[in-house]
Amino acid sequence: MLKIKNLHASINGKEILKGINLEVKNGEVHAIMGPNGSGKTTLSSVIAGREDYEVTEGEINLNEVDLLELAPEERAHKGVFMSFQYPVAIPGVTVTNFIKTALNAKRKAAGIEDMPAVEMLKMIREKSELLELDKKFLSRSLNDGFSGGEKKRNEIFQMAMLEPKLAILDETDSGLDIDALKTVANGVNKLKNKDNAVIVITHYQRLLDYIVPDFVHVLKDGKIIKSGGKELAFELEAKGYDWLK
């Protein structure tokens, strides 16, 4: 599904990613771990198309489509979803309105007409139950005054609504207590199927107890320096990152 080849990216002239190679297949869960400043957030931002970063070399293909040629919204339409570490508050736009706008924009791009209101409401109800979001929550302004847990659940709720092919969860565990973490992980697991894929970006092993990865990659100084199975995460938890060269 996702093929990243020799990816180099920089911000303000400073190189952050120094040749990333990664392949993610349908149905797989990949974890990318690494110390602070290793380039984890840069990698997810570059895949999603944040314009602050400049890709100087390499390729990113999603199902044979060159993502680097596409605007962020076009990437989203092709099935890329990134859960933000710090979701942005938009006062005056409710959770419901936002997701409706996003979902219908995606349908429009695919040449499908707007989702009928009844169907939309039904889907919103189902998916919000999955994330244990109550009705009142849906009519609040997007991320405005949300707690850390509410923000993250809202991100996964949007993921559930948009049904992406590739979901990148950027530090989704940060700022979550254990109950919220379980809810979020449970949501992700239920959305997981053989046709989509998930990349979990995390500093700690904690989240990986609940979202179990097929592969774990260690990112350090802009390169993947080690890859392995889920046991690698435990090893990192026990030993830290310094033993890896």
Add this chain to the structure above:
Amino acid sequence: MLKDKILSSYLAFENNSGLDMDSPVRNIRKNALDQFESVGFPTKSIEEWKYTSLKELLKNDYKILKQAQNEIDTKLVKPFLLKGIESYKLVFLNGVYQPQVSETSHDGMDICILSSAMQNTKYKIVFDHYFNTIASKTDGLTSLNTAFIQEGAFIHIPKGVVVSKPIEILYLTTGKDSDVMVQPRNLVIVDENAYVQIVERHQSLTVQKVFSNSVTEIITHKRAILEWYKVQNDHLLSSLIDSTYVVQKEQSVVSMFTFSFGGDLVRNNMHVYHEGEHITSNLNGISMLHGTQHVDHQTNIYHQQPNCESHELYKGIFDEQSTGVFNGKVIVSKEAQKTDAYQQNDNILLTDEATINAKPQLEIFADDVKCSHGCTVGQLDKNALFYMRQRGIPAKEAQALLLYAFTDQVVNRIKIPALKDWITRNISEKLGVQLEIEL
């Protein structure tokens, strides 16, 4: 020169005004004319006019005196009235009242026109008591308006009356071959415990240049509640100078809204005087400009008594080469202890050529007060834009949604659903998108 033309037309105006020779209005007009003659139009050398020049506006050759009766039919008026709700209507065309499309009332209240209030003995007592007691007698533009006062809205809501539907005041202009100058004048008296909502609009029907010099006098008595919505959405050759003077008595609540979407040059001079305790004044505004449009908000709140509040919230979105001015003056006299005055002015500049001159001006002479002000000038939040685009919302729509969200705080305070609906639609139209907003 426009000033000379105006002065020389006065005699003809006065002779044809049809007022009784002993009417006090004659004197008021004459004095105002003398004042206008001596001070003239404001120039940029006056501090309050530093960022707004009338020079171009005054070059035009306007038709000054009211034109022969031309009647307008419902079809032409309709687009400028609220949809789907009942309302009282006072419609004027080039300064001439249009009864066929208006809906007045004398049933327990007076919603009618100034010319009849001036002459009809039934209203004269109230009219003479209040008229020209609130408006400035020194300001050049206000004096000019007073000198040529002839027609406008006269609204008197007596004690305890809750007006069940909004009052729409609509000033229309047309110019066949010539540019037009009009001088609308409103007098509104809201007595004790009365409640009224008013929507005011100035609209040109043809593409001539229009110069409206509008003056409104308002008094709200004890515990009265007034909401006033100014809709400024005229075409790009029209200019409007609106001077509104409000006197509030104890415990009254006045909420003013100014929606500046259209027009070439728009200037709002807002003066609010507190003459009692426990008064609340809310001033709200949304400006959305493009091209070379210019909007100037001057707000003046005179806190003269203790325990009063004022809240100002003005939002501005400036596209292309448009320019804006916000000058928010709050004067707290030494008697006005326990004043709570809050002012916020937020602006977004969409291009490098757009300009806003924002100046909060607090003059505080009392020591036990809570006064604060905030002013922001910025661009759209890049992170928010990226966030929305990541969810599949195209850049243009994402920008529109953010701008809509920016105005939302003011829009949400509109208490007339039909107007809220119109404003929301207008904002999304201006943003060039169909927003999925639930009303």
